[in-house]
Amino acid sequence: MRLVVQVKLLPTPEQGAALEATLRAVNTAACHVSRQAHEQRTFRNYDLRKHTYTQIKDGYGLAAQAAQHVIKKVADAYATLHANIRAGNLGKVGSARRVRAESTSIAFRADAAQPFDDRCLSWQIAARTVSIWSVTGRLKNLRFTASAEQLKTLSAHRKGESDLLYRDGMWFLIATCDMPDPRIKDPDAFLGVDLGIVNIATTSTGSRHCGKGLNAVRHRQRELRRRLQAKRTKSAKRLLKKRRRAEARFAANTNHVIAKQIVTEAERTGNGIALEDLHGIRDRVRLRKPQRVTLHTWSFHQLGRFIAYKAARTGVALVHVDPAYTSQGCSACGHVDKRNRPNQETFRCTSCGFAEHADVNAARNIAARGVTDWAVSHAA
Known part of the structure; x- marks a missing residue:
C-alpha cells in the first residue's frame, strides 16, 4: 500500500531563496520541454530525452538527475492529458475545451511541484533535516518539522521520490511511503x-x-x-x-x-x-x-x-x-x-x-x- 507523508520545511531566508530559484529553473525548463514535445508530437520519456536533455541541462543549469526528472514530469503530464481526452473528460470531439487542450502545449507554473529522488535528496530523519540539490548548490541541514507518527512512518517505509512543494508562502516535502498491505479480514457483515x-x-x-x-x-x-x-x-x-x-x-x-x-x-x-x-x-x-x-x-x-x-x-x-x-x-x-x-x-x-x-x-x-x-x- 502506497501512502504519502507531508512534512513542512523550515528554511532560512538564504535556503528559501535557493529553493525558489530551483523551482523557477526546473519549471521554466519543463515549459521548454513541453513546447518541444507538442511541436514534434513526441511524448515518450525516452524520445523526449534524446531531443531535450542536453538543451535543458546546459541551458538552464540543471544537474543531470534534475534534468531527467523534468523530462519525466512533462511526459507524465502529457500521459495524463491524453488519458483524460480518451476518457472524454475534456468534452466530445470538436468541443472548445477539447480543441484548446489538444492545440496548446502544457504550461507549468513557476512554483509547480518538482520530484526529487534519493540522488538529489537525502533525509536525516533523526536530526529532522534534509539535504537537497538546488541550482545554487547542495542545501545541507535544511530543517523540517513532523509529528512522531510521521517520523516513524518515514523511518520505516519511505521509498522512492519526494516532491518539493511551495504553497501559501510555506515549503513542504511530500514523501512516498510503501507500506505492507495488511491482511483483509473476512467480514461478518x-x-x-x-x-x-x-x-x-x-x-x-x-x-x-x-x-x-x-x-x-x-x-x-x-x-x-x-x-x-x-x-x-x-x-x-x-x-x-x-x-x-x-x-x-x-x-x-x-x-x-x-x-x-x-x-x-x-x-x-x-x-x-x-x-x-x-x-x-x-x-x-x-x-x-x-x-x-x-x-x-x-x-x-x-x-x-x-x-x-x-x-x-x-x-x-x-x-x-x-x-x-x-x-x-x-x-x-x-x-x-x-x-x-x-x-x-x-x-x-x-x-x-x-x-x-x-x-x-x-x-x-x-x-x-x-x-x-x-x-x-x-x-x-
Whole structure:
C-alpha cells in the first residue's frame, strides 16, 4: 500500500531563496520541454530525452538527475492529458475545451511541484533535516518539522521520490511511503454507507453525518468571494488570495473526521464497508441552475478515497456497489417504487408499510448489496 507523508520545511531566508530559484529553473525548463514535445508530437520519456536533455541541462543549469526528472514530469503530464481526452473528460470531439487542450502545449507554473529522488535528496530523519540539490548548490541541514507518527512512518517505509512543494508562502516535502498491505479480514457483515448532500454520510446502523454545517460554510465562502470579486480592490484581492483554500481545507477535514468514524465503527464490529459507486453521477444528473453549484461542490469522491485508504490501513474489507434504486427500494421487503419516497428524508413502503429515515433505508440496501457482491467476488 502506497501512502504519502507531508512534512513542512523550515528554511532560512538564504535556503528559501535557493529553493525558489530551483523551482523557477526546473519549471521554466519543463515549459521548454513541453513546447518541444507538442511541436514534434513526441511524448515518450525516452524520445523526449534524446531531443531535450542536453538543451535543458546546459541551458538552464540543471544537474543531470534534475534534468531527467523534468523530462519525466512533462511526459507524465502529457500521459495524463491524453488519458483524460480518451476518457472524454475534456468534452466530445470538436468541443472548445477539447480543441484548446489538444492545440496548446502544457504550461507549468513557476512554483509547480518538482520530484526529487534519493540522488538529489537525502533525509536525516533523526536530526529532522534534509539535504537537497538546488541550482545554487547542495542545501545541507535544511530543517523540517513532523509529528512522531510521521517520523516513524518515514523511518520505516519511505521509498522512492519526494516532491518539493511551495504553497501559501510555506515549503513542504511530500514523501512516498510503501507500506505492507495488511491482511483483509473476512467480514461478518457489511456496514452500508449512503452518501448525500443533506446528510454527507449515513450508515446502515443509523449514524447520520449532517452536511448542514459544511453547506453553510460553502455558502458563506461563496458569498464572500462574490462580494470581494465585485470590489476589485487590492485589499479585496489580497483577502481572496489568503482565503482561496479555506473552504477546501474545511471540507477535507470534515471528510477525514467522517471517514475515520465510519472505518472505526466497521473495525470495532468486525464488518466490511459497502460504498456506492457514484462514478459519473455529475454527468447523469440533471438539476435546475440554483442546484448545480451544490452538486458540483459535493466532495463524495474525496470522502470515498479517505474511507478506502483508511479501511486498507486497518484491514477492513471494502466493496463498491451499484447504487441504482437503493433510495426507492424497501430494505424490508424489496419493493421498489418512486412513491416510497414522499419527501427527501422520509421512506414509507407502499407495499408492506415499513417506515424509516430515507438515507438509513438506502444505507441498509447498500449493505445488503455489499454482502452479495463480496460473496460473488470471493466465492471458493
